[in-house]
Amino acid sequence: MAVTTTNIQIEVGRVPMGKGPNWAFLLAHGGAGPQDPSGGMIEQAEKRVATVLNQAGAGIPSDIPSVLKLSWQQATPLERLVMNGTRELEADPLFNAGLGASLQGDGQARLSASFMESQRQKFSAVMNVTNIVHACDLAWALQEQRHCVLDGMGSDDLKRRLGIPATSPVTKDRLAKWISYKRRELAAQADSSGKTGTVGVIGLSGSNHLAASTSTGGVGNEAPGRVGDSPTIAGNYCSKQVAISCTGLGEQIIAFALAPRLALGVESGKTLESVMTKSMELADQRGYSFAAIAIASDPAAGVLEWAAGSVNCRLVWSKIEKCL
Numbered sequence: 067m068a069v070t071t072t073n074i075q076i077e078v079g080r081v082p083m084g085k086g087p088n089w090a091f092l093l094a095h096g097g098a099g100p101q102d103p104s105g106g107m108i109e110q111a112e113k114r115v116a117t118v119l120n121q122a123g124a125g126i127p128s129d130i131p132s133v134l135k136l137s138w139q140q141a142t143p144l145e146r147l148v149m150n151g152t153r154e155l156e157a158d159p160l161f162n163a164g165l166g167a168s169l170q171g172d173g174q175a176r177l178s179a180s181f182m183e184s185q186r187q188k189f190s191a192v193m194n195v196t197n198i199v200h201a202c203d204l205a206w207a208l209q210e211q212r213h214c215v216l217d218g219m220g221s222d223d224l225k226r227r228l229g230i231p232a233t234s235p236v237t238k239d240r241l242a243k244w245i246s247y248k249r250r251e252l253a254a255q256a257d258s259s260g261k262t263g264t265v266g267v268i269g270l271s272g273s274n275h276l277a278a279s280t281s282t283g284g285v286g287n288e289a290p291g292r293v294g295d296s297p298t299i300a301g302n303y304c305s306k307q308v309a310i311s312c313t314g315l316g317e318q319i320i321a322f323a324l325a326p327r328l329a330l331g332v333e334s335g336k337t338l339e340s341v342m343t344k345s346m347e348l349a350d351q352r353g354y355s356f357a358a359i360a361i362a363s364d365p366a367a368g369v370l371e372w373a374a375g376s377v378n379c380r381l382v383w384s385k386i387e388k389c390l
């Protein structure tokens with residue numbers, strides 16, 4: 067742990083690179099919740115994120131839309147690892163992404179997801195797509211398209227064009243919670259109380275390929291159509307030097323430009339540890355509540371630096387080094 071104050075937690079580490087093309091280092095998060103969680107939910111989510119990272123492989127999932135098979139075959143092992151990790155977390159109702167995502171103020175689940183990797187450096191995202199579990203499949207599909215960020219209408223249309231069958235991500239549990247919020251007329255967001263949220267997976271391979279993927283159901287009970295940070299470069303970013311995924315209050319992450327701020331700091335020669343620490347200190351002064359995972363690659367020095375940082379919230383995260 068590099069920094070621990072009442073409000074800020076930052077863990078960092080350095081790992082030697084150059085362990086062959088089949089080597090990869092991955093970090094994943096399962097969202098951020100209250101600093102003093104109750105009920106063992108955080109521990110359960112943390113274990114699940116660790117298991118997903120441990121089991122994630124570079125194969126092609128059997129339930130991938132057939133139209134996406136070719137792009138999966140052509141993808142690098144790192145891209146497949148990051149996508150497989152994201153899809154597994156989306157499929158678990160424990161997290162606020164994919165199945166079991168939060169419902170917006172009108173009771174509809176609208177999902178957002180984004181993807182970026184270091185070779186093409188193309189950011190692609192869908193915002194507020196309905197009736198789908200793996201929103202990350204759409205963000206991934208947009209890597210091949212000229213217009214790579216789509217709103218809800220465009221994303222729903224893309225889903226149909228790709229032949230992805232309509233599947234409701236709404237679970238009984240989320241619906242019951244939404245009804246109870248409405249009954250209590252809770253105007254503000256409250257779906258994070260003791261819950262974990264958004265998911266994100268980032269990675270670096272032995273051939274110095276970086277990738278970042280983030281998927282979310284939003285903050286819960288929000289204005290229909292609200293867009294947070296996850297389908298924007300504020301919440302998910304990748305360059306030839308860094309991969310970053312953020313979680314927490316999207317409006318604050320966007321206003322703070324969290325991922326670009328971390329990326330520019332590293333790219334201007336600072337250590338990830340110092341950039342993460344400075345950013346979280348400044349965010350604390352502003353009373354913000356969010357978190358990020360990041361990997362910075364330094365092939366010349368033969369090391370990567372990783373960091374998991376949070377301010378005024380508790381981040382659920384895990385890391386792994388693996389050989390494929």
Ligand code: ASP
Pocket residue numbers: 097098162263264282283284285293294295296301312313314315316317
């Ligand atoms: N950042 C997400 C959003 O604002 C929510 C989260 O990470 O929990 O939509």
